[in-house]
Amino acid sequence: METPKGLKYAKTDEWVRVEGEEAVIGISDFAQDQLSDVVYVEVMVSEEDSVSKGDTLATVESVKAAADVILPISGKIIEINEELAETPEVLNTDPYKAGWIVRMTLDDPSELDELMDSDAYEAYNEEREG
C-alpha cells in the first residue's frame, strides 16, 4: 500500500496535495483497494463552485460499493479531472497522480492541520486493518 510523503490525508481516505496557493484532491491507495474495481466516478461539484470542507465532492462507484468522497478543505473549484468519466479505473491504478479528482483554491491553510501526514495515516490504516 502506497502512502506518499508530503501529502495530507483525511480520516475518510481523501488526500490533499498542496501546490502553492492551490490544492489537488484524490482518494488514497487504501481507499481504492477497499472499493475494488472502480467503474464510475460522478463529480458532484462544478468548476467555479465555492465549496466547504465536509461537502460531498464526488461519488465513486465500484463493482461492490458506492462511496462518497468528502472535501477535506474549503475553497473554490478550479479544475475537474474530466478523464475520470472515460477512464475511472485510473483511481485503482494510479490514485495519487492520474487519479486526481479536482484542483481547487486553498482558502484556509489551517484546515490542513486537522489532516494526517503519511505516517499518521499509515498508522491509522494499520489500526483499521486490525
Added chain:
Amino acid sequence: MFTPHTSQEVKEMLREIGVQTIEELFAKVPEEHRFPELVLPEGLSEIEINSELNEIASANASTDDFISFLGAGAYDHYIPAAVDMLLRRGEFYTAYTPYQPEISQGTLQAIFEFQSLMAELTGMDVSNASHYDGATAAAEAVNLAYHFFRGRRKKVLLSRSVNPQYREVIRTYMQGQENVVVSGDDENFDIVSNMDAFTERIDENTSIVIVQYPDFFGRIVDYTKLIEKAHTYGALVAFVINPTALGLIKPPGAFDVDIAVGDGQPLGIPISFGGPYLGIFTTKEKYVRKLAGRLVGETVDEDGKRAYVLTLTAREQHIRREKSTSNICTNQGLMALAATIYLSLLGKHGFKQVANLCYQKAHYAAEQISKLNNYELAFPNTPFFHEFVVKTPKPVSEINLHLQNHWILGGYDLSEVYPEYENHMLIAVTEKISRDDIDDFVAALEEVGHD
C-alpha cells in the same frame, strides 16, 4: 391458525423474550381491541364456495359483455391467446424479480428482449426492465431529472393534458423533496391553446418538462418548439407515450426527448380492474447512470457463449444506498414478458396494423358523432390517434347510464377531473371495435341526445 413452529419452539422463543404466553405480547393493544371475536359464517365445501364466488363474480360486467369506448389510460385491445398460454408457464409464472439473477437466464433473456423492444419502439437508447405502471414511470422521470441536477433545479413543468393520475403520483413522489415546485397544469391552462405561454415558463431553474404524446385527450401535439426551448435552458423533456400509437406516429426518440415513459398495458395486458400494469421507462445513454430499476445486459460467459447479466447495478439502492436515484429495485417481470410476447407475436407489420386500425376506426367514429345534432368534437382542428373528446348535450354520467342499456360502455367523463370540461366525453376506439359497434354506439348517442 397455522404456524410452522412447534410448541417447544414457541416456548423457547417466549422464554427468550421474557414473557409467559403469546397473549402477553399483545398487552400494549387496548383491551377492548384485543382478540376481537370474529363473526364468520360456517366453513363451506369446495362446491359450495365455487358457486358462491361465481355468484359474486357474475355481478361484475366485463368488456366481454360490453362494447367499450372507455380508454383514458387503459385500453381494451385484443390479446392473442398465446400470450396468456406462454405467460402461465411455471418457469416464468413463479419467478419473481430474481434475487440470484444470473441463475435465471430465461428470465433475464426475456427482460433483455423487452428492453430491446422498448428501445426500438420509442427510438430511445436504453430501456430499463420496467416499473409498476405508467404513473410510477412518469414519477421516476422527475426523480431522474431531480438527481441529474443534484436537487439544484426546483421547477417541474407538467402539461395539464398529462394523465391526471400520473400528475398526482408525480406530486406524491415529489412531496419529500425540498422546495420542488410542480406546476404548469393549472385549470383551464390547456397546452394546445396555450403552447407559447406554457413554453414561456421554461427557465434555468426547470429540471424537467413533462408532456403527453398522444396527450390525455388523444391529441397528437407538435412539441418541437417546446423541446428546443427546454434544451436551450438545459432542462430535460419527458414524453408520456402510448405504445400502440408508436406503431403509427413518429417516435419520441426522433424528437430528441430525454426520457420516454408510458404504460405498457395496451401491449397484451388485460384492463383487469386497473392492474397489474407495466411501466415503460426509456432514456438516452447519457442518463443511464441515473436510471432507476433493473437493467439486463448481454455478454458472453467464460466459454464464449451468450449470457445475460444484471448490469450497472452500482446505480441501485442495495449498493448505492441513500445515494441512489430511486428506491425501486423490482420490476413488472411478468407483465414485461406479456408485452414481449405480444409484440413478437404481432411483429412489426401486425403492430403497425393494430395502430392503423385504431386510428381509422376512431376517425370513423369521430366523423359519425360529429354529424349528430347536439354533439360536436371539442378539438376539431387537432390531429388525434385513437381517442377524442366530444361535447355532449347532457352530463356524461347520464348518457353513459343510457348506453349501458345497449350493452355499451361509454367514454370517460372528463368532468370528474377537469372542471372546465363539463359535458365532455373522452372516447377511445381500439381495433376490437367493429364498424357495426360504432354505428350502434352513434345511434344510441343520438337517441339519448334528444330530449
